[in-house]
Amino acid sequence: MASAPEWATLTDQQVVLLARGGREAAYRELIRRYERPVFALLFRMVRDRELAEDLSQETFVKALNAIDSYRPEFKFSSWIFKIGNNAAIDHLRRRELDTLSLDGSPHAETPEAMQATALQIGARQESPLDTVEAKELGGAIEAAIGRLRPEYRSCILLRHVEGRAYEEIAELLNLPLGTVKTYIHRARNELRLALAHLKE
């Protein structure tokens, strides 16, 4: 019986090399590693589950079909986030969204469509009370993120949700380092002001 590579022990660059060799399992491993962070970023950028799935799919298809053009001296995560962020920004430039869809897409016209596009909160809550509180607080911050300017949104999500370094964000978004810092400071400030009422 053939032994499979221990995927967990391989770096992204090593998995990319296997993918370039035409191994489907390597492609699937890259998707498995990044589908959640890319989808989460895009969902919080566009605030529509269905659209975020479409943009995530577009991101992965574009990246994996151009896997030969990936340069291993850069992080694969930066590369795929860059493609995803560009897809989201392009979309937001075409269409302006200004309301959060914790209960579903603002463009959903039926209850089924709202349910289908609603944000799916992960299992971090432990009790119904916790669930309500977490949803209230989580909903408030999701709403506040949704009201940020798209460029602030990208920066704050990459910094404090994805844990990327300032330098990496600057490279990823093609922005000067100082601008990234300013955007993040302003975004944090806006979020602080937006959530101030919850403390009262």
Next chain:
Amino acid sequence: MNPVPGSHLSPDDFDAWLSGALAPDAREHLDRCAECRERADAEREIVTLLGSLPLLSPAPDFADRVMHAVALPDPFSLRSLAGIRRKLLATPKAAAFAATVAVLLVGSMTASIVWSLGHRETLIAIGSWVAAEAWQVGWVALRGVASNLMEQPWYSALRGSLEHPARWGTLSALASLAYLLGVVALRRLLAPPTPRVAHANL
């Protein structure tokens, strides 16, 4: 009451504080300035809140949908040739270079064919000479290898051991077994991975 030392913290100072790298003088200010303390606590609260946002996942069939639209590379397909052609014609400079190489290749091949047609006797003479020389060199090399082999101390023992037909049989069986083991080992090395995929932490 003692005045608070230093100026209020800058956004960069708050960043440094969040990452636990605040300079000592700024730290001293923060410890004694209620305004900065309140701001720093609020910043930390926001960062904590952002870090605890729920995990989101796309639909379970997401990977299948992506893979349906991804073209796996096949080095033997015509797509590779199309890719090479695209690269060759990507810029005017590359296209000019490719055209020059093509003209040189076709030109030299045509000249070669024309010359060959006009000098058939010369070609036959050159061919015969090259064949005779190659045969002579090959024969000398073969004799050299053979005599070298026969001069080895183990040659006579090996020859003696192969005189009996049963020994030939044993040797053949061992060689076949080694071949089979080699094939099995090669198959294990080249086989694709199973669908079991270990989960990496992100």
